[in-house]
Amino acid sequence: MKALLIVGSPHEKNSTYTALSKAASGLEDNGVETQTIWIGDDPIKPCTACGSCAKTQRCIFGDDDVVNELIDLIQRSDGLIIGSPVFYAGINGSLKAALDRVFFAASSSFAFKPGASLVCARRGGSTSALDQINKYFLISQMPVVSSMYWPMAFGQNPEQVAQDLEGMDVAYQLGANMAWLLKSLEAGRQQGIKPSVIANRNWTNFIR
Numbered sequence: 001m002k003a004l005l006i007v008g009s010p011h012e013k014n015s016t017y018t019a020l021s022k023a024a025s026g027l028e029d030n031g032v033e034t035q036t037i038w039i040g041d042d043p044i045k046p047c048t049a050c051g052s053c054a055k056t057q058r059c060i061f062g063d064d065d066v067v068n069e070l071i072d073l074i075q076r077s078d079g080l081i082i083g084s085p086v087f088y089a090g091i092n093g094s095l096k097a098a099l100d101r102v103f104f105a106a107s108s109s110f111a112f113k114p115g116a117s118l119v120c121a122r123r124g125g126s127t128s129a130l131d132q133i134n135k136y137f138l139i140s141q142m143p144v145v146s147s148m149y150w151p152m153a154f155g156q157n158p159e160q161v162a163q164d165l166e167g168m169d170v171a172y173q174l175g176a177n178m179a180w181l182l183k184s185l186e187a188g189r190q191q192g193i194k195p196s197v198i199a200n201r202n203w204t205n206f207i208r
Contacts, residue, residue: 001182003027003175004077006070007038008084008095015120018158019171020083023118023151026175027079032182037073039066044097053105067098071106074113079145079178082133083118089125091132099136107140112195114181116145116174119152120161126152141195145181147174 005024009016017036024034044065052060062068074080082099084091091099103110117133119126130150137144151174153167154160162168 001078002033003079004073005036005081010041012038015161016083018161019153022168022171023175026172027179030179032179044094046097047100057106059101059105067101070102075109079114081116086121086125086129089128091129103136111141114145115142122156145178
C-alpha cells in the first residue's frame with residue numbers, strides 16, 4: 001500500500017512540508033509506503049472547461065506543468081493527503097488551479113481512495129482552507145480521513161510548526177488513521193466486499 005502526499009505550497013520544504021512529513025511518519029510507522037510530491041513554484045494554468053479531458057482523463061495543458069503527473073501518481077496510489085498553506089482563508093492559488101484540473105479530468109478514477117487534508121496557518125483561516133480541500137474528495141466518492149482534531153498546524157516557518165506539539169500529534173494521527181483505513185479497505189476487498197454505485201445516475205439542472 002502506498003499513500004501520496006502533495007505539498008501544495010510555493011515553498012518546497014517549509015511549514016506545509018513539515019506538517020506533511022509528520023503525517024508521513026504516521027503512515028510509515030503503520031506499514032504504508034509514502035511518496036511526497038511538490039507542485040513547484042511555477043505558474044499553474046487554471047481550468048478553462050474546454051472538455052478535452054472527458055475521454056482521456058488527462059489535461060490538455062499537461063505538458064506545461066505538474067497536473068498530469070499528479071493524475072498519474074494519484075491513480076497509482078491507494079490514499080492521498082493534500083497539504084497547503086493558508087492564503088486569505090483558502091488554499092494556495094496554484095494548488096487550487098492544479099486540483100481543479102486534476103479532479104475535473106480524472107476524479108472518476110479516484111473513487112474510494114481515502115483522502116485527507118492538512119493545512120498550515122500563521123493564525124486564522126485554517127478551517128475554511130480544510131473545507132476547500134475536502135470538497136474535492138466529497139464530490140469524488142473518496143472517504144475523508146479524520147484525525148483527533150482538525151488537521152491543521154500553526155507557525156510561520158518549519159521551526160514554529162514543529163513547536164505546535166498538538167498540531168504535530170494531529171498530523172501524525174492523520175497518517176496513522178489513513179493507514180488503518182487502507183488496511184481495513186484491503187481486508188474488505190479480500191472478503192469480496194465491493195462499493196455499491198448507482199448504475200444510471202440522474203443529472204438535473206435548476207433551469208430547464
